[in-house]
Amino acid sequence: MSALRLLSSTSRRVPSAFLQQKRGYAEAAGKLNLSLVLPHQAIFTSADVVQVNISAATGDMGILANHVPSIEPLRPGVVEVIDSNNTSKKWFVSSGFANVHPGNKLTINVVEAAPLDSFSPEAVRTNLQEALKVAAGNGSEEDKMEARIEADVYEALQHALGSK
Amino acid sequence: MSSATWRNFFTYNKYAQITARAVRQSLKETERVAAEKRGVTALRYQKWENGVGGTQVYLNPDADKGLGKPAV
Numbered sequence: 661m662s663a664l665r666l667l668s669s670t671s672r673r674v675p676s677a678f679l680q681q682k683r684g685y686a687e688a689a690g691k692l693n694l695s696l697v698l699p700h701q702a703i704f705t706s707a708d709v710v711q712v713n714i715s716a717a718t719g720d721m722g723i724l725a726n727h728v729p730s731i732e733p734l735r736p737g738v739v740e741v742i743d744s745n746n747t748s749k750k751w752f753v754s755s756g757f758a759n760v761h762p763g764n765k766l767t768i769n770v771v772e773a774a775p776l777d778s779f780s781p782e783a784v785r786t787n788l789q790e791a792l793k794v795a796a797g798n799g800s801e802e803d804k805m806e807a808r809i810e811a812d813v814y815e816a817l818q819h820a821l822g823s824k
Numbered sequence: 825m826s827s828a829t830w831r832n833f834f835t836y837n838k839y840a841q842i843t844a845r846a847v848r849q850s851l852k853e854t855e856r857v858a859a860e861k862r863g864v865t866a867l868r869y870q871k872w873e874n875g876v877g878g879t880q881v882y883l884n885p886d887a888d889k890g891l892g893k894p895a896v
Contacts, residue, residue: 699862700862736843736846736847752847753847754840754843754844754846754847755839755840755843755844756840771840771841771843771844772843772844772847772848772859772862773847774847774851774855774859778851778852778855779850779851779852780850780851780852780853783849783850783851783852783856784850787846787849787850791846801833802833802834805829805830805832805833805834806834806842808830809830809839809842809843809846810842810843810845810846813843813846813847813850814846814850817847817850
């Protein structure tokens, strides 16, 4: 059962090139009201954007205007914001929630986020190696799970930085 | 993805802290220092009896004493 879920989650993650495109019929749909906030900083506060791509726990998704209200937990991954000039900006977020409210409002609350060029690929590689070592070692189950979670973050970071 | 079972060990809050820490440790040197400060939490508590407050106690005296400016 878990193998099936693994398959579906990786297959959802693969077509990232497809997701970066703006869908044609979205032109007429209007703008989405986005607030992307961290505990210490507000990146967007009620900004009008066209499309937001998030990596939800259930799979990658793109949110357009007038999306059905939903609450999505986020995986460590990239949030991409496409505004009306067709420019896209990306942030890597650690984890959090994306909430679509009735009335065309999207709020994304995350703990840590930074633009992709704030990250150091060497640091990510080193951290990943260390985390994998702990995860495969013989510490307590909790320590190994913690290392496994960190390794997932680093792998997602590498994927994000690599396919920039 | 074996980390899908983290629910067996951690609350969501702890999971969010772990991922945030991982992200902070991957930043470039210049931004990492400022970011690491965000990850620090310190706790002071005080027991009240009969309307009188007792001494304020740090939860981790060695680690917490030198950090930042307490609110009160």
